[in-house]
Amino acid sequence: MLKQCEGSHAVAEAVALCRPEVICAYPISPQTHIVEGLGEMCKSGELADCEFINVESEFAAMSVAIGSSAAGARTYTATASQGLLFMVEAVYNASGLGLPIVMTVANRAIGAPINIWNDHSDSLSQRDCGWIQLFAETNQEALDLHIQAFKLAEELSLPVMVCMDGFILTHAYERVDMPTQEQVDAFLPPYEPRQVLDPAEPVSIGAMVGPEAFMEVRYLAHAKQMQALERIPQMAEEFQKVFGRKIGGLTHTYRGEDAETMVVAMGSVLGTIKDVVDEMRDAGHKVGVLGITSFRPFPLDAIREALKGCKRFVILEKSLAVGIGGIVATNVRLAVTGLGLKGYTVVAGLGGRAITKKSLHALFIRAARNELGPLTFLDLDWEVINRQLERERLTRRSGPAAESMLRDLGTVASKIA
């Protein structure tokens, strides 16, 4: 059924349709509306046979998720930013133990300086934690990916993060097609755990493993992600059969035919990029888009295939690997090794900096002319940076950098963008 609602609300409804049995969460913006919504559904009885557990921290949220999943319950939680960092030890345990927990990450920057706005630093910091990571472009995709996530997680016995841009998607009202319970039940079978803590048949889970088998257990985690690489595109097809929508898969291309310049990105910024690409195509520029839905497992072959026909590619990412440049870029460049393409990394939108059509347009034109450097920071205010560097050069006790830079800028709270 078509409805106009907030992204968080759409995700909460989709998760409820998946019949979770345990939801444990600790509130943190911009994820809070999702678990609040689920909490209300548990309380009202709309979501039956589900226990909502309030916990004292994110570390506890993931620990409870591990316990309930190991006891055989379909388990969901959600977090963001510092909350994800706080639960990291348990995040690794969830994947190491092979527990199919589904978690929404409402993507948000990581401090310091403290910042509640969107970028991809949080989930990308966990790129090696063993979880599958799927990135949504729209609220429709976010809600549909959650339904796929439970099925994928439980088939493979691997946890899945569904990543959606904090605020930009979670707080946006837009049209979504909400599936029916019958559709979700037809797609998602009841959870049949591979391992379960059961007093009647006692087993231990999480044994100490020494050098004799640790590498083999770790390799198995990698092998499962390689299985996911096979299953994700199949699942998108199965999903389309039941729901009539093409959602998910590893990657998506848009106007990639005969493109000389390909723009690679993840998440909601793909929408803005597509609008820019349409305008540039109208003006005769051969530009296309490659959206990455599955960041883990990383689809090396699909990306190589999508980019092999272009001359250059621009990776626009909302993350920064300090000291080297891009995170997504490093992965994408590996995929195209030996193809002889020109690659440009662009770091954009950190901490909620608006990514505008105007800036993207100018950026892609410069890329098409091969005028970009290997690493660009979109819309960086060099004046503010140079003033701070100068301050630090002149004075030993130059004081806290972030506060000084804010002072240089004056009041920004009343500006529109």
Added chain:
Amino acid sequence: MFQVRIHGRGGQGVVTAAEMLSIAAFEEGRHAQAFPSFGSERMGAPVVAFCRIANREIRLREPIMEPDALIIQDPTLLHQVDVFAGLKKGGYILINTNKSFEELGLGDFIRDWPHERLCTVAATDLSKKHVGRPMPNVPLLGGFAAIAGVIKLESVIMAINSRFSGKVAAGNIAGATEAYDIVRAETEEARKEAAHA
């Protein structure tokens, strides 16, 4: 695509207004995207929310920097925030006030503007009268339906009913309807004047 920017202060229902506007557009079978400016959600602080309305899927995710219409829920913002930033020449302006544009000191700014696109309505008074609380957001949506003609009053009423119930819904519908009538009378007057000039 029609882009609306709503300015107000934390606690005045700015974000709710944008969301309800998107629901009204959705009820007419159109695509709509509403979102807040994030971060400054404190009581009394300047708040901005956005709504795009279109006949096809809306993919754009940037803030609205060149609006077709402005709804200003609190006229004291005129001295604090550049509310008119990027407004398209001849765009619609609806201000919650019992003063005129001239009395607000905007006489020079609107000199060449089509007068039927400029309206003021005392929405806070209307909400106090009909709902018993100073919440200008919903009456202003009624006024917006009259000034821009982008959505119908009936769709605003559907959005009110989807968000509120009982007395609050009835009061807001009365407030929105009265604001609609006031603004429609104002714009018709302005059109007549323009026709005679």
